[in-house]
Amino acid sequence: MKALILFVFFISMAQVQAFTLNNSATLTFNKNEVKVNIGNASGRPCTNIGVDENELLSIVSDAVDQYWNRAPTSRLKLRAGSVKSVAAAYGTGDICNSGTSCDPNPALAVDSDILIVCNGDPSDHNFSSAGVLAITVPNNISGKDILGSLIMINDKTTNQFKYKSRDEKISIIAHEIGHAFGLGHSPVKDSLMYYATVNMRKFLGADDIDGISYLYPKQQPVTCGSVDLNPDKKNPNTWLGLFIGFVLIALLNQLRYLKLRPRF
Numbered sequence: 417m418k419a420l421i422l423f424v425f426f427i428s429m430a431q432v433q434a435f436t437l438n439n440s441a442t443l444t445f446n447k448n449e450v451k452v453n454i455g456n457a458s459g460r461p462c463t464n465i466g467v468d469e470n471e472l473l474s475i476v477s478d479a480v481d482q483y484w485n486r487a488p489t490s491r492l493k494l495r496a497g498s499v500k501s502v503a504a505a506y507g508t509g510d511i512c513n514s515g516t517s518c519d520p521n522p523a524l525a526v527d528s529d530i531l532i533v534c535n536g537d538p539s540d541h542n543f544s545s546a547g548v549l550a551i552t553v554p555n556n557i558s559g560k561d562i563l564g565s566l567i568m569i570n571d572k573t574t575n576q577f578k579y580k581s582r583d584e585k586i587s588i589i590a591h592e593i594g595h596a597f598g599l600g601h602s603p604v605k606d607s608l609m610y611y612a613t614v615n616m617r618k619f620l621g622a623d624d625i626d627g628i629s630y631l632y633p634k635q636q637p638v639t640c641g642s643v644d645l646n647p648d649k650k651n652p653n654t655w656l657g658l659f660i661g662f663v664l665i666a667l668l669n670q671l672r673y674l675k676l677r678p679r680f
């Protein structure tokens with residue numbers, strides 16, 4: 417594959433190492449619905465991260481539902497896909513071929529959508545320290561379209577991912593999915609896409625919503641805006657109240673006529 421400087425993102429735990437090697441291109445999926453699949457590398461399943469592939473898929477489902485699918489001004493919908501068998505290379509291979517920039521390893525190109533794999537990194541090239549939890553690379557690009565992105569979770573025996581709570585794992589995966597569909601890091605601390613502070617990510621921040629909405633704007637229908645100074649006039653309860661009022665007045669008048677009007 418022609419050398420491209422794409423994204424390589426790292427997140428880690430307390431002493432966060434966050435690196436963004438990005439060519440600043442506006443790369444996006446050219447469709448509105450993107451699946452997030454789990455790759456079960458033959459002979460090299462997820463063995464050290466504390467969850468199996470099916471639980472990882474459940475975490476993905478929560479990650480997209482709690483975060484990205486709640487951006488009201490974005491057209492992108494992310495779906496948890498399925499657990500798929502993939503080549504053994506995904507569990508052992510290098511995500512990048514070389515260098516300070518990432519030349520994506522063509523052997524790990526993702527055909528379509530987003531693929532998450534566990535990688536044991538026997539060559540020690542993917543995860544420079546146990547604190548690096550995951551790496552994400554859109555590694556199948558056509559023009560400015562992302563065809564496929566790879567999220568690689570650190571599955572070395574020394575990885576720190578396994579010590580995270582389920583909620584933290586959800587936010588970590590949601591963060592990586594953000595990279596997979598085209599976002600970089602946010603400088604705003606109260607953001608899912610901030611490079612640090614994994615623990616406090618509970619919801620999308622305004623900057624996250626701005627980011628996904630910039631990349632995947634939702635087409636809003638053109639409507640006429642209006643302001644109604646008397647909205648109650650359309651409320652049927654108003655008419656019902658008036659009707660009951662007239663009936664009561666008529667009844668009281670009738671009681672007065674019969675000199676049976678109650679005295680209070």
Ligand SMILES: [Zn+2]
Nearest residue numbers: 425426427611
């Ligand atoms: Zn990141």
